[in-house]
Amino acid sequence: MTAQESAPASAGRGEPLVVLEDVQKHFGQLHALKDIDLTVTRGEVVVVIGPSGSGKSTLCRTINRLETIDEGTITLDGQPLPQEGKELAALRAEVGMVFQSFNLFAHKTILENVTLGPIKVRGMKKDAAEKKARELLDRVGVGHQAEKYPAQLSGGQQQRVAIARALAMEPKVMLFDEPTSALDPEMIKEVLDVMVSLAEQGMTMVVVTHEMGFARTAADRVVFMADGAIVEENTPEEFFTNPSSDRAKDFLGKILKH
C-alpha cells in the first residue's frame, strides 16, 4: 500500500466529520439506540464494541441511512443526512461501507464490482475506472483475481475486494460493520492488515468489531455500547486497562479471559 494516495483524507484532521446528536431508534418495542451522541473527527478511527444486540451495527448503519432514525440528527461534513432520493444517494457515495457478509455483486466480476460505482455514480470513463480499480485491487492484494466472480474467491479475499469497492468511491469516511465476523480465523488477519494500513494512511473510520487486537492497535478511540446506549468512550489504552463502567468491566472480563 502506498501512503500518498489517501493523503487528502487526513487534510483538516481533527475537524468534526460525522456528528450524531441525541439519536433515537426503535424497532417496535425495542429501544435500539438511546440518546446517542457521537462525534467522529476527520482522520479518526473509532472502534465500536459491545455485546450482541447492543445496537452497534444499527449505529453504524444509521450513518449512511441504511437504517433510518426516529429522532435526533446526523450530519456528515456539516450536512444533515437527506431524505430518501438523489441527495441521499449522493451522500452515500461519500461514505464507504463494508458489510459483515461482504455483499459483493454476485453477477459481476471482481473488477466490475469495483468499477460499478465510479462509472455509474461518479461518471468515470470505463478505462480510467478499470485502471484505478486494478490499482486498488493490487493494494488489497487481490489484483490477480480481477476477472473472477465473487463466489470463486475466499471470504477474506471477498472482504478485501469489498474494501477496494468502497475505496474506489474515494469516501470521506469508511464504515465497517463487523467486517471479520463471517471469516475463518486464518483470513481475519489479511482483512485486518488492510484496515490497519488504511487507518495509518489517515482514513476516517468507524469500525464495529469484536477484534480487540485491532481496537488496541488501530483505534484512536473506543466506544463501548450496551443495550442501545453508549456506556463509555475512551482511548483504547485506558478502556482496556482501566474501564470505568461496571458494564464494560463485565464485558471485558468475559472476552479477555481466553
Added chain:
Amino acid sequence: MDAVLDNLDAVVRAFTYTLLLFLISGVLSLVLGTALAALRVGPVSVLRLAASAYVTIVRNTPLLIVLIFFRIAAPKIGLNFNFVDVQFGDIRLNNLFTACVVGLTVYTAAFVCEAIRSGINAVQLGQAEAARAIGLPFAGVMREVVLPQAFRASVPPLASVQIALLKNTTVAGALGVFEAFARMRSLNNDYATQRIEIFLVFAFVFVVLVEVLSFIANRLERRWRIA
C-alpha cells in the same frame, strides 16, 4: 392430411399470426411486467399500491374478458387502435390484431410482474444495500444489481408465463384474428372427415413451439447459473 397440405399457405399464415401475437405481446409483457415489479418493490408507496392493484385486478380477471374489453368495450370509451394498419405481404396487422396484442400484454404482464418479484425476493437484501451504499439511486440499484440477478432466478417461472402466453394467443382466434386456432376451426368446418388429423397437426405444431421455448429457457438457465 390433405386438408392441411392443400391449405398449407393458410396454415403457415395462421401460425405466423400466432407467433406475431406471441412475440410482440411477449416482449411488451416482459417490459411492462418488469416495470410493475420494480414499482412493487420501490420506495414510492402510491406506485407500490397502484402496481399491486393492477396485478390483483388483471390477474383475477379471465383472459377472455380482458380481450373482449379491449376488442369491444374499450372502443366505446374512445380507446381504439384504428390507427394501426400494417401490411407485410399476406400478413395484415390491423386494429383487431392490436387490441389482442394489448389485451395479451396487459394480462401477461401481471404474471410476469409476479414471476420477477419472486426473483427479486430471491436476491439477498445485502446486494441492494451494497448497491445503495456505493451511491446508486433506486433505479440504478434495480438496473445494475437487483434485476439482473432477479431475472436469473426468474427464468423458470418466466418461461412458464411465456409458454402460457403462447397458448393463450388462441383466445385471440375467438376475437377475429385469424391465427392458428381460428384456422384450425375453419379447416374443421371445411373438411369434416379429417378432423382428427387436422387437430393432431395443429396440436403437434404447438407442442413443437412450446418445446423450442422450453429449450431456450433451459439454455438461459444453464448459461446464467455461474455467479
